[in-house]
Amino acid sequence: MPSQNGTLVLIKAGNGGGPETFTTIGGLRTSDIVLNHHALDATNIESGQWRELLGGSGILSFEISGSGLFTNSASEETVRGYAFAGTANNYQFVFANGDSVTGPFIIISYHRSGNHDGEEIYALTLASAGAITFAS
Numbered sequence: 001m002p003s004q005n006g007t008l009v010l011i012k013a014g015n016g017g018g019p020e021t022f023t024t025i026g027g028l029r030t031s032d033i034v035l036n037h038h039a040l041d042a043t044n045i046e047s048g049q050w051r052e053l054l055g056g057s058g059i060l061s062f063e064i065s066g067s068g069l070f071t072n073s074a075s076e077e078t079v080r081g082y083a084f085a086g087t088a089n090n091y092q093f094v095f096a097n098g099d100s101v102t103g104p105f106i107i108i109s110y111h112r113s114g115n116h117d118g119e120e121i122y123a124l125t126l127a128s129a130g131a132i133t134f135a136s
Helices: 073-085
Strands: 009-014 023-043 053-070 090-092 099-116 119-129 133-136
Touching: 009 073, 023 073, 023 090, 053 099, 073 099, 073 119
Parallel strands: none
Antiparallel strands: 009 023, 009 090, 023 053, 053 119, 090 099, 099 119, 099 133
């Protein structure tokens, strides 16, 4: 199985309309994605020495973090506003191979940095705030 290039992930923010329109606000040069399944422990006195997990149950969560460059000042203002508000907004993350993840997310970490003679870099962490969809 060939390895996959770790290329740019586009972040798109939804406008809350129906149908929802997504606008690219930036790209992640580096990214880290975590899909968690917090299983329910069904262990009881009759389980013996082994833990029992209840299949088909539990809580799913999706987190994406990374850093990159904003495409323009308007997109930076949008992200900064969402970060300060702490509200759930619809986002779409589009990967180089065409896969995408869409759903409500909250920005749980927002960081900006840069040198006086270089570009300004941002780093974000977004956590799912509801059901998400994966499309390939």
